Amino acid sequence: MRLLDPLPETEEPDGAIPGETPLAEVEAAAVGANRLTIRFGAFRDGRGFSLGSILRERGYGGELIAAGDLLPDQARHLKRAGFDAVRLNPGADPAEWRAMLAVIDTVYQPAADAAVPVWRRRAAVETLEQKAARLDAQYRDAEPEAILAAAHREFPGRIAQMSSFGAEAAVSLHLLSTVGPATPVLFLDTGQHFLQTLSYRDQLADRLGLTNVKIVLPDAAERGVEDPKDDLWRTNPDACCDLRKVRPLARAAAAYDALITGRKRYQAATRERLAVFEVLDGQVRVNPLANLDADAVQARFDAHELPAHPLADQGYASIGCWPCTRAVRSGEDARAGRWSGTDKVECGIHMGARAA
Numbered sequence: 001m002r003l004l005d006p007l008p009e010t011e012e013p014d015g016a017i018p019g020e021t022p023l024a025e026v027e028a029a030a031v032g033a034n035r036l037t038i039r040f041g042a043f044r045d046g047r048g049f050s051l052g053s054i055l056r057e058r059g060y061g062g063e064l065i066a067a068g069d070l071l072p073d074q075a076r077h078l079k080r081a082g083f084d085a086v087r088l089n090p091g092a093d094p095a096e097w098r099a100m101l102a103v104i105d106t107v108y109q110p111a112a113d114a115a116v117p118v119w120r121r122r123a124a125v126e127t128l129e130q131k132a133a134r135l136d137a138q139y140r141d142a143e144p145e146a147i148l149a150a151a152h153r154e155f156p157g158r159i160a161q162m163s164s165f166g167a168e169a170a171v172s173l174h175l176l177s178t179v180g181p182a183t184p185v186l187f188l189d190t191g192q193h194f195l196q197t198l199s200y201r202d203q204l205a206d207r208l209g210l211t212n213v214k215i216v217l218p219d220a221a222e223r224g225v226e227d228p229k230d231d232l233w234r235t236n237p238d239a240c241c242d243l244r245k246v247r248p249l250a251r252a253a254a255a256y257d258a259l260i261t262g263r264k265r266y267q268a269a270t271r272e273r274l275a276v277f278e279v280l281d282g283q284v285r286v287n288p289l290a291n292l293d294a295d296a297v298q299a300r301f302d303a304h305e306l307p308a309h310p311l312a313d314q315g316y317a318s319i320g321c322w323p324c325t326r327a328v329r330s331g332e333d334a335r336a337g338r339w340s341g342t343d344k345v346e347c348g349i350h351m352g353a354r355a356a
Contacts, residue, residue, distance in 0.1 A: 001075065001079045001083065001084060001086065001101060002084065002085040002086075002246060003085070003086060003088055003094050003097055003098070004065065004085050004086065004087045004088060005087075005088065005228060006087070006089055006090040006092065007087065007090075007091075009249065015029075015036075015037060016037040016038070016067055017036060017037065017038050017039065017062055018028060018038075018039050018040040018041060018050075019038055019039060019040050019041060019045055019047040019048030019051060020041065020045070020047055020070070021051070023051065026038075026051050026055065027055070027058070029266045030055055030060050030062070033299055034062045034063065034218070035062055035063040035144075036055070036060075036062060036063070036064055036065070037062075037065040037066075037067050037087070038051055038052060038064065038065070038066055039067045039068040039090045040066065040067070040068035040069050040070055040307050041068060041069060042069050043069045043070055043071050043074065045127060046185075047065065048068070049077060049078070049081045049083075050245075051197070052064055052066070052081040052082045052083050052112065053081045053082055053111070053112050054232060055082065056081075056112035057080035057112065060144050063084045063085065064082055064084050064085075065083065065084065065085045065086070065087055065288060066078050066083045066085070066086045066087070067086070067087035067180040069089075070086060070089070070098040070355060072092075072093075072097045072099070072100045074104075075097050075098060075100040075101045076100060076101060076104055078216070079101065079113050079124065080107070080111040080112065080113050080115070081111070081112055082111075082113060083112075083113030085286070106118050121323050124178065128279055128282065128283075128284060129279050131154065131277075132275075132277040132278055132279045132284050133277075134278040135150060135151075135154065135276070136275045136276055136277040136278065138150075139158070139276050139277065140275070140276055141291065142276070142290070142291075143291075144175055144288040144289050144292065145175065145178070145179070145288075147276050147277075147287075147288035148175055148176070148179050148260065148286070148288040149179055151258060151260065151277075151284075151286040151288070152179055152180055152183075154173065154258070155257045155258040155284065156249050156257075158185040158256050158257040158258065159183060159256055159257065159259070159260065159286075160185070160186055160214075160255075160256045160258075160259055160260070161173070161183055161184070161185045161186070161188045161259070161260035162185075162187075162188070162249065162253075162254065162259055162260070162261060163185050163186070163187060163262060164187070164188070164197075164262075164319065164320065165187060165197055165200055165201040165204060166197070166262075166318060166319040166320070167308075167309045167310075167311070167312050167316055167317055167319050167331070167334075168264075168292065168297055169204070169262055169309070169317055170208075170258070170306040170307065170308070170309075171202055171262070171289065171292075171297055171300045171301065171306065172261075172262035172288070172289055173185070173204060173205075173208055173210060174208055174300070174304050174306055175288065175289075176260065177200075177208040177209055181208070181209045181210055181211055182211050182212050182336045183212065183260075184212045184213075184214050184256075185205070185210055185212060185213045185214065185251065186214050186216050186253065186259075187201060187213060187214065187215055187216060188216050188245050188249060188349075189215050189216065189217050190218065190244035190245060190321050191217075191218070191223075191230065191244065191275055192230070192233070192244065192321035192322060192323060193321060193322065194311060194319065194322045194325075195308040196309065196311050197216060197309070197311075197319060199310070200307075200309050200310060201213070203307065204307065207300075207307065209348050212323075214246045214252065216249065216251075216252040218243055218244045218247070218248050219247070219248070219251075222247070223243060223244075224245060226239070227240065227243060227244075227245050231270065233321070233323045233324055234323075237324060237339055237344055238344065238348070241349075244321075245347050245349050246341070246347070246348040250281075253283065256283070256284065257283065257284060258284040258285070258286055259283060259284070259285055259286065260285075260286045260287075260288065261285055261286070261287050262287075262289055263287045263289070263290065263291055263350065264287075264289050264291075264292050264297070265290050265291070266292070266293045266294060266334070267333065267334045267335050269320070269333070274287055274290045275287065276288065276291070276315060278288050280350070285350070294334070298304065311335060314327055315327030315328055315329075315337075316317070316328070316337065317334040317336075317337065318329075318334050318335045318338055319334070320338055320347065324337055324338060325337055326340050
């Protein structure tokens, strides 16, 4: 809605119609008129709003201007009643009117303006689950480049990648560097990583030009209470992962609509049905490498001359925290070295907060 400059205090708007004018006379004045000004005698008198609404309902398409004793608080009501502009009073602050016009952008009932009621907007909006299902069906068998490009289009500015900078992380991070090198990369620094992982993180980020690696730490107070000796992994690895990974990631990821992972179906039996787009705790997870097998991963290492993790040559096929990771034996799947000797197969960040 436009804000018109005040007129001199002694001057009335040309052809202004008082808000108390009978409707029949106002309709007669509207015939053939390109512009009508309705003057409000008092801000508490709602008859001017009614005239505007009825004129719009009955098809008046000219410009409607409100003038008279009006307050900034009434700006949204004037717009909803069909007014295109308001003639400010002498001494009025235009900033106050603009602020009131901007303060609310949700409406619940149809009116004379073009605002769409929220219930109708909600009915027309695709749910997150529907979006993920649509994208998964469309890109289920696509190449990683196409999956990641689609993710950035669907969630512009609200997407991040999580990475452990582990054995195969270079492939996923190289892919990210070709699509969005400034995309945030969330690294969960548990305080229990191999030193080789920390140096590899810095080397790889520099090599690939990743400019927004964010170090995510456990809450210091929680860590002091729950794991003061840094040995919780010995007695309760699930609780250790929850403290050092699940909760820190949940806090860091709250700013994003989607998270990119490096998971692949071939890595473990628990990932055989992995989707390329899925919803976890109200957030989309994007798995652009889901379709790759071990040979395809290695081919990308070779094609792009990507540096290997320092522990890869020692048989570490999946690398997490040092207390819970060992080298993989011949014939074992890639994640057999994680939490070896226990029933645990995931840290919990890919299971959802409620399932962890």
